[in-house]
Amino acid sequence: MSVTLSPKFFDVLDFGTPSAERDISRGLEECFVESAAYQRVRSGAKTIVMGNRGAGKSAIFKMLAKRERAAGSHVIELSPEDYSYELLSSTMAAENAGSWAKQGAYAAAWKYLIYILIMKVLAKKGMRLAKGGGREIHNYIRDNHATSQLGTLSLLISYLKRLEGIKIGPVAAGLKAHELDRLYKLEEIHELLPALRKVLDGQRVVVLVDELDRGWDSSEDAKAFVSGLFQACVSINEQHPNLRVYVSLRQELYDDIPALYEDAQKHRDLLERIHWSEESLLELIGKRIRYSAREKGFDVEALERAGDAACWSAVFSGPGQGSFRYMIDRTLYRPREIIQFCSEALEQARGRAGQLPVPHTAIERAEYGYSEERAKDIAAEYRFQYPGLLGVFEVFRGRPCTFSRQDLELLCLELATGEIPTSGTESWLPNCEPNELIGILWQTGLLSAQLNADDAYFGKHQVQHLNLAAVQRFQIHPMFRTHLGIGDSVGGALA
Ligand SMILES: Nc1ncnc2c1ncn2[C@@H]1O[C@H](COP(=O)(O)OP(=O)(O)OP(=O)(O)O)[C@@H](O)[C@H]1O
Ligand SMILES: [Mg+2]
Structure with missing residues (x-):
């Protein structure tokens, strides 16, 4: 079924912003694609949300916050x-300045912080607390944290x-062990936990x-900060089903923190990785087109009845297998990418006083900036x-x-040996x-x-598991080609 949109819609159509923090006040709720991953997070079964940049971590958290x-x-x-x-980093002593295991210290400090924040919000409703056995919490916050305006x-x-002071400060040895134990066990608030429950x-x-x-700087403290938070999150979530601490993390950050992936076995069952498919990304754009039309006061009946593919075709016209195929092939399946590419193509079409559907030439013009x-x-x-x-x-x-594997290996060797010079890569490339x-x-x-001879090419975002060592042919992902001046013509490339 094809849908024709009012020419006026061309001027006002809007795919939303590229970040969930800004989208949440601009219709994210109406456009939200509710995946099974979201459901698992919402139910509390998964508390650590992991995904690449622009994959939708904040979107999940913003929706969770709103619904909770x-x-x-x-x-x-x-x-x-x-x-x-x-x-x-500038405040804390380096790990080798004293024998203090930073991750454990950060975990204790995170637990302390999160429990105090929780007790503070509960103590605000002092009256309700007084009945539920929460007078102790109320009193503790009143006596210890009422005046503190600390961030x-x-x-x-x-x-x-406090931990650092005891670890590396001038405290007598006997006292040290005792004091440290007190701090690691969060003695100050430990007795309040039954009341909290x-x-x-x-x-x-x-x-x-x-x-x-x-602001990630990959420093010792940054890593201990994040891995300590993971530990704290796991421990706090065991307190009560009505208490949930959720943490989001970018994939590369996780890979950059050895303490985390070494603990991966322990966290695996709590971890939710965000994945998108072509269908779910088409749904995401379909929802945004419908929402925009509704918002701007257009008659959306036809759009509401039409499927996501028909909504797409009403906005983008395309060659061959269609504009959706063309554009989605130029992403790593992240929502931010498709939203940006769509928005830029629309801008290009507007610049030429065009109309809907956006012509393929506008998509191609947008691709230069997008790819770079x-x-x-x-x-x-x-x-x-x-x-x-x-x-x-x-x-x-x-x-x-x-590239054949052989040609690619040769190129990689030339890169590693410096025969093809690159700059800033000294820390990793020569050993590769x-x-x-x-x-x-x-x-x-x-x-x-x-994956198989005569078959199509797939990117990491499209296959879960792959024995890369067995792959014989590689291709530059289409998203990078325009920027790198690489032609699409496979015939020419194979020559
Ligand atoms: N499930 C979803 N439904 C609808 N829109 C989504 C969904 N997930 C993400 N988006 C949209 O995709 C864009 C990127 O998402 P988001 O800002 O949540 O990414 P992120 O993973 O937090 O990225 P970053 O690592 O940069 O913080 C936003 O415009 C967001 O509204
Ligand atoms: Mg985010």
Whole structure:
């Protein structure tokens, strides 16, 4: 079924913003694609949400916050301003300055902070608390934290400082062990936990910790901060089903913290990885087109009846297998990518006083900027693990689109030996075996792999498990091609 949209809709159509923080006040609820992953998080079965940049971690948290609040829960959202890795590194002594295991210290400090925040929101409703056995909590907060206007991070740092002071400060040895034990066991608040559980029988508290990657500097303290939070989250979630601490984490950050993936076995059952498919991304855009039409006061009956594919075709016209195929092939299946690409194509069409559906030429014009931005963003995402990655991408500029394993291995060898020079890559590239480098380029999305001879090429975002060592042919992912001046013509590339 084809849908024709009012020409006026062309001027006002809007796919929403590229970040959930801004979308939440602009219709995210109406446009939200409710995946099974979201359900598992909502039910509390999964509490650690992991995904790449722009995959929808904040969207899940924003929706969770909204729905929990609507159901009467207390919601505590810890936002980016609350962490500053630089401050931590400059405030805390280095691990080798004393024998203090940082991760454990950070875990204790996080637990302390989160329990205090929880008790504070519960104590605000002092009257209700008084009946439920919560007078103790109320009194504790009144006596210890009533006047403190300290920011959240200060509370955490002050606890860390107490630990650090004992660990590496001039305290007599006998006292040290005792004092440390007290602090690690959170003695100050430990006795309040039974009262807290009782209060939680009648009230629900949800704590959301998002955007841990803001200002990430890969320092010792940053890593201990995040892995300590994981430990704290796991431990607090055991207290009561009505108390849930959720943490989101970017995939590369997780890979950058050895303490975390070494603990992966312990966390696996709590971990939810965000995945998108072509269908779910088409649904996401379909919902946004309908929402925009409704918002702007257009008659949406036909759109409401039409499927997501028909909504798409009403907005984008396309060649061959269609514009959706063309555009989705140029993403790593992340919502932010398709939203941005759609928005830029629409802008291009508007610039030429066109009309709906947006012609393919507008999509192609948008692709230049889009492809360049994506290549740079991806390289930036991996700047701690693989600094100088953009320069490695650049080495593929103007080369064929398709490579045999042999040719690719040779190129990788030339990169590792420095025969093809790159800058800023000293920390990782010279030690890279060709196979390893192929793995990195696959993981970051630059390379797609042919699973079987004569078959199509797939990217990491499309296959869950793959024996990369067995792959014989590779291709540069279409998202990077325009930026790198690589033609699509497979015939030419194979030559
Ligand atoms: N389930 C969903 N339904 C509808 N829109 C979504 C969904 N998930 C994400 N989006 C949209 O995709 C975009 C990117 O999502 P979001 O900001 O949540 O990504 P993120 O994983 O938090 O990224 P970052 O790592 O940069 O913080 C936003 O515009 C968001 O509204
Ligand atoms: Mg986010």
